[in-house]
Amino acid sequence: MKLEFAPSARSTVGLEWEIMLADPSSGDLVGRAPELLIALEEESADERHTVTGELLTNTIEVTSGIGSSVAHAVDDVAQAIAAVRAATDPAGIELLSAGSHPFAQWYEQQVTDKTRYHKLIERTQWWGRNMMIWGIHVHIGVEDHRKVFPIINSLAAYLPHLQALAASSPFWAGERTGYASNRALVFQQLPTAGLPWPLHDWSQFEAYLDDMVRTGVMADASEVRWDIRPAPRWGTIxxxxxxxxxxxxxLAAVAALIQVLVEHFSRQLDEGRTLDELPAWYHRENKWRAARYGLDTRVIVDAAGGQREVRDHLTETIEQLAPIAVDLGCAREFASVTRILDDGASYARQVAVAAAADGDLSAVVQHLIREFRSGPVTSTHDD
Structure with missing residues (x-):
């Protein structure tokens, strides 16, 4: 199967953010996306951003245009959220985002009425219905398809770092899971999700897709749901x-870290260097550790099995790659990764709120609503 990798400007940025719709009083999810999207999708047709539906009717996804910088893409997302609020505020709907909702139940949610979603649920059954998960997707432009898998294979060593920074699903269906990111382990139950296979060039990816399509596992490349994947349609990782x-x-901080890492590996390839990779079994262990312990994770960082505290390794990485962030125009967002390290990721804040409220998870939802409403930030890019 020959698969074109679309032309894309190097290190450009695209962002996708899945957002929950909730009742402002109870904090429970409300399946009202279809009624909102009739107008929102039409209104965003001529904008850089888009507003669309997702698997469940309790979710709206906002997407940036192609950003020349992280700030550019973030501004698109901010404008999209403002447009969504213009519809949800009068309708009495609140917005929040995390990897999971603290207490909502899967069997009370409705699947969006689209053929591809119904096919997914029909195939995956209980696990598919349990996909009450919300995430972000960060696209970074790559100018040459020959770079894609070398970069993916090296960037995979930083997936636990990114997972720890973003971890925000410590509760599931009303229970404290003991994990910083329960979502990470739930999502990988889908048949084409989880860590990427260790492929080494574009032809191997084409062969993989050919096998998957021929055996009926998937229809096309869009159904590859790896933790990190090529996006051929957009020319991105x-x-x-x-x-x-x-x-x-x-979101801006994590996007900047991803952008800088991709550019860092791209520059190493330009210099003719062979990129470092970890054995697949270390990636599996690192993913579990990050899901379990979040920013308290000790990660395996080299093929010899060397280990570092993820906070220390991130701090060192930020110091080493800061000049690249300056070159890319994302120095402020990149430096703010340290604020997450200092203040704690969302999972830790949620657990603290629950403890202060004697385990009342409705207080956690109200906390997430307040945090989400404290942004978007004011515009950071003139266009």
């Missing part, structure tokens, strides 16, 4: 490992 970020500044 897409990172999908992260829980839904609870605030826009945190």
């Amino acid at each position: 897409e990172v999908r490992a992260c829980d839904g970020m609870s605030t826009l500044p945190e």
Whole structure:
């Protein structure tokens, strides 16, 4: 199967953010996306951003245009959220984002009436119905398809770092899971989700897709749901490992880290260097550790099995790659990764709120609503 990788400007940025719709009083999810999207999709048709539906009717997804910088893409998302609020505020609907809803039940949710979603649920059954998960997707432009898998294979070593920074699903269906990101382990139950297969060039990816399509596993490349994958239609590498970020500044910080890492590896390839890779079994262990312990994770960082505290390794990475962030115009967003390290990721804040409220998870939802409403930030890019 020959698959074209679309032309894309190097290190450009695209963002997707899945957002929950909730009742402002109870905090429970409300399946009102279809009624909102009739107008919202039409209104965004001529904008850089888009507003669309998702698997469940309790979710709206906002998407940026192709950003020349992180700030550019973030501004698109901010405008999209403002448009959504213009519809949800009068309708008495609140917005929040996290990897999971603290107490909502899967059997009370409705699947969006689209053929591809119904096919997914028909095939995956209980696990598909349990996909009450919300995430962010970060696209970074790559100018040459020959770079895609070397970069993916090296970037995979940083998936636990990204997962830890974004972890925001410590509760599931009313229970404390003991995990920072329960979403990470739930999502990988889908047949084409989870860590990427260790492919090494574009032809191997084409062969993989040929096998998957021929055996009826998937219809096309869009059904590859790896934690990090090529997005041939856009000419990007897409990172999908992260829980839904609870605030826009945190989304910007994680997007900047991903952009800088991709550019860092791209520059190494330009210099003729062979990129470092970890064995697949270390990736599996790192993913579980990050899901379990979040920013308290100790990650395996090299093929020899060397281990580092994820906070320390991130701090070192930020210091080393700061000049690239300056070159890309995302120095402010990149530096704000340290704020997450200092203040704690969303999962830790949610657990603290629950403890202060004697385990009342409705208080956690109200906390997430307040955090989400504290953004979007004011415009950071003139266009």
